[in-house]
Amino acid sequence: MARTKTFALSAEELEQFARDGYIGPFDLYTEDEMEAHFKEIRPKLLRTKTSIYSGGQTESGNTNLAASYDRHLDVDFLAEHITRPEIVDRVSSILGPDTLCWRTELFPKYPGDEGTDWHQADNFSSVDGAKHPHIVWPEDAEFGGTITAWTAFTEATVDNGCLQFIPGTHTSMNYDESKIMEYNPDVINKVEKDGVRRGLFGYDYRQLQKDPDWSPDESKAVSQVMRRGQFILFWSTLMHASHPHSGKTDQMRLGFASRYLPTQVKVYPYSDELYEFGARASLEKFGNVLVSGEDRYGHNRFVDTTVNGFRFPVH
Numbered sequence: 001m002a003r004t005k006t007f008a009l010s011a012e013e014l015e016q017f018a019r020d021g022y023i024g025p026f027d028l029y030t031e032d033e034m035e036a037h038f039k040e041i042r043p044k045l046l047r048t049k050t051s052i053y054s055g056g057q058t059e060s061g062n063t064n065l066a067a068s069y070d071r072h073l074d075v076d077f078l079a080e081h082i083t084r085p086e087i088v089d090r091v092s093s094i095l096g097p098d099t100l101c102w103r104t105e106l107f108p109k110y111p112g113d114e115g116t117d118w119h120q121a122d123n124f125s126s127v128d129g130a131k132h133p134h135i136v137w138p139e140d141a142e143f144g145g146t147i148t149a150w151t152a153f154t155e156a157t158v159d160n161g162c163l164q165f166i167p168g169t170h171t172s173m174n175y176d177e178s179k180i181m182e183y184n185p186d187v188i189n190k191v192e193k194d195g196v197r198r199g200l201f202g203y204d205y206r207q208l209q210k211d212p213d214w215s216p217d218e219s220k221a222v223s224q225v226m227r228r229g230q231f232i233l234f235w236s237t238l239m240h241a242s243h244p245h246s247g248k249t250d251q252m253r254l255g256f257a258s259r260y261l262p263t264q265v266k267v268y269p270y271s272d273e274l275y276e277f278g279a280r281a282s283l284e285k286f287g288n289v290l291v292s293g294e295d296r297y298g299h300n301r302f303v304d305t306t307v308n309g310f311r312f313p314v315h
Contacts, residue, residue, distance in 0.1 A: 005315075007089035017094060017233070021170030024232035025224070028086050028151060034229035038153050038254070041077050045106065050074040050307055053274065053281035065274055065281045068106045072258070072289070073303065076310040078104065079289075082258040083313045087149045088291045090233060091260045092315075094147060098263040098293035100300065102135065102146070107255040109161040114189045114197040115244040117205040118166075118216045119175065121145060121236040126177040126208055127200070129275035133177075136266040145170070145237035146259040152226040153254040160253040161245040163224040163232070166216060169239035174216070175208040182207065183278055194218070197244050201277055263295045290314050 009017065017023045029037065048054050051066040052073050072078040081087075082101045092099045119126075122144045123133035137144055156162035185202040192198070193206075194215070206212075216239055223243065224232055234240065236259070245253060261267070267288055274281045287303030292315045295302065305311050 005085075005089040005093065007086045008093035009090050014093065020165075020167040021238035022165050022167070022224075022232060022234035023090075025152075025226045025230040026086065026090070026232070027229065028084065028231050029229035031228045034153060037077055041075055044075050045071060052285035052307065055282065065276065065279045069274065069281075070104055070286065071106060072101070072104045072306070073285075073287070074307045076306055076308055078256070079306045079310050079312055081151070081256070082149075082289060083291050083315065085315055087231060087233075087258070088260075088315050091147050091149065092292040094233075095260060095262045096293075098296060099260055099291050100263050100267075100288045100295075100302070101258055101260050101291050102267045102288050103259045105257045105259075107150075107257060109242065109245045109253040109255075111245050111247040111250055111252070112189065113161065113245045114191070114199050115161060116240075116242040117193070117198050117200040117203075118218075118239055118241040119200060119205040120169070120173055120239055122173055122177055124177075124236075126175070126181065126205075127183075127203055127276045128271075129183075129280075130271070131178060131180075132268075132270040134268055134271065135261060136269050138264055141265075143235075145235050146261055147233055148236055149231050149233055149258045149260065151231040151256045151258075152228055153256050154252065155228050156224070156226040156253055156255065158223050158225065158243050159246045159248050160251065161243050162226065162253070163255075164221045164241045164243060165224060165234060166218075166220050166239040167222060169216075170235040170237040173237060174210060174214060174239070175205065176210050177208060179208045181205070185278065198241070260291070263290070263293070263300065264297055267300050269299075 048066040053066040
């Protein structure tokens with residue numbers, strides 16, 4: 001007997017998501033639960049030898065793909081997290097019953113760190129050194145991009161760098177991801193844009209603008225303040241950014257993003273490695289995780305367990 005989708009979005013919520021491009025935040029863990037989980041996994045996050053990208057080569061910069069990407073494949077708590085029905089039910093009510101998680105990313109922001117550039121992501125080729133699309137939707141698809149579930153592993157406030165969204169901007173792209181962005185880690189935390197220190201981990205997202213004279217209407221921006229243990233859903237094509245970490249506290253802000261697609265979307269169809277932020281890592285050990293329904297297409301690679309043998313639940 002199929003499980004009832006207890007957390008599926010209502011008709012009103014689906015309408016809101018279609019209009020705004022995001023919805024939430026929703027409660028997932030209590031603050032005490034999230035604090036306990038974070039204390040438990042933090043040492044595991046610092047040990048990257050079990051990461052599937054641990055053999056990657058760093059050319060320059062300080063970004064370590066092994067530390068920040070796809071840790072749900074070697075940290076069991078994160079593996080369970082991406083399959084939580086509170087997330088999966090809501091995501092599959094938007095994308096359809098057959099849904100996969102293709103990527104996760106950890107987003108730490110330390111005291112004094114710049115805010116993240118305003119940006120949109122459709123096929124995620126923007127920071128790929130080879131300019132290969134990471135995801136490819138069918139040509140007749142009405143959507144593009146991916147749904148991101150961004151979970152606050154610590155408190156996220158305006159002062160410590162919470163997310164910002166511009167509602168309703170997910171239906172048209174202001175950027176051309178096929179353009180080249182120059183990677184320069186020397187500019188991290190050193191560039192002001194409209195009076196705010198902003199960057200994208202060594203990239204300047206303005207280099208991808210279709211219209212070089214265009215700028216986002218920040219007067220419409222909404223700050224996504226979240227308590228520890230909450231998550232929010234949004235289309236990656238939504239104009240989003242984050243505030244700088246003001247340094248008023250010595251505590252880092254940590255977000256964990258899990259990204260979801262329907263199974264008909266092709267993942268890494270042209271790539272055998274990640275090549276981002278001055279680092280390279282083989283995709284040999286990569287696999288998507290089926291989180292809802294079944295795969296009826298057979299064009300994506302899947303894994304059933306973490307490297308530790310933890311089996312991913314399928315809803």
